[in-house]
Amino acid sequence: MRYKHIQNLDKTKDIIIPCKKGNLKHVAEFTTFKNFDFEGEFSTYQLVYGATGNRIYLLGLGQEKDAIKTEEAFRKLAFDTKKNWVKSIQVYAELLSDDAIKQAAIGLELSNYEIGQFKSEQKEQADFEVSFISKKDIENLLNEGKYTGETTNEIKALVDAPANYKTPEYLGEWANKSAKKHHYKCTVLHQDELKKQGFDAVIAVGKGSVNPPVVIVTEYIAKPNTKIDIGLVGKGITFDSGGLSIKPSTNLHYMKSDMGGAAVVLGVVELVAKLKLNVNLVGIVASAENAVDKNSYRPGDVINSYSGKTIEIIDTDAEGRLVLADGLSYLIKEFQPEKIIDLATLTGSVVRTLGFTAAGLFTNNIDMAKTMSDLGFKTNERVWQLPLFEDYESDLHSDIADLRNFSGKPIAGAINAAKFLEAFTESHESWMHLDIAGVSFGDSPYSKMKSASGFGVQLITNYIKSLN
């Protein structure tokens, strides 16, 4: 969609009029019609026709508490009614806050997401011009909204893509293309290079697959020759069969989404580059396919890692923490970032703990936790902190190696995974781990089966903005 800022509305053209619940006074300016079956309830809408037969969509934004979901209301309206729009539409934005204007643009852009990428017949996407009417200076908000929506759509497409297309190499190519287009640096370390540099944990996880693992290193440097402000690490398991500790087949097809953390990292780096934020950002993706084969790594194996720490494999399905361990070690050694955030669809345990409502947050840094938690409420990408108490440390003990990749106990699984990661952070004081297994992929009103949510792209981008 193309977004324009205009000062004066055209009363003969189609228009969306946002309405807070019970506050419909401004609607009188657009139509003499009064008996609406509509009160401005969140994400409801009413279509009335204007004097020239133009469409007037009254869009309910609900109450104050619904403000964080403005994006969703616009997305739903556009998704449902776009087929009837003619080339252009106006949005009456005079009564919208800056945040709401941005959310509106994001929502409209998100309505363009087409999940049927692999259907033999592709729907034509009409290119609409959306004119926001406002006396304020809103160009930047519209741009930001458009970029955010576009990147989120790309990230969803990646997560929803099937694993026979979306190999580790494919993620590398995706990053290379994005880097060229948006002017940041990208290096893809392939199998030989990974072996040479000692990414033994990534190699071990990828050993059972014909699709070799990669580590993707992206660098967006706005301030050359100064420290890296923040480093991100994403879990990029393109398919998680569980390996020899094989998963049950029910819902196994959804394990194509086990690169949700990697997708967020790639999306955030791209979006930060598009927005030209004044920050030095490094994004690392550790990607492999966890497959079953005669070459697969086994339960009981002892493997090495980039850090030099040896790991006893208790369960090959606890593979995410292994690739992340190498990603974290590499990030810290090569870039010494001020802050580190890793994102991963890491455990079923976090889904049992927090459901599909919030991501699990782990950190020893109280300030980071507070900022991230506040930002989460603002964009409805909520996080909830879980502990990293020392008491959980003994569950990492291995008799034969430096540590083991799973406690073997059916308790505190998300914490056990986070404690494992912590062991590879060199006691970094500003490290945060987000377990997004429950929020990255799930039910949605826009598809019949589970699909990608885009969770994290706005949250992490806003976090990076907050650093300035």
Ligand code: BES
């Ligand atoms: N990718 C899974 C976690 C997951 C579960 C993501 C459900 C999304 C939805 C992860 O690699 C995994 O298999 N974790 C195991 C770890 C266990 C074997 C220690 C789990 O959580 O069961």
Ligand code: ZN
């Ligand atoms: Zn697994």
Ligand code: ZN
């Ligand atoms: Zn996994």
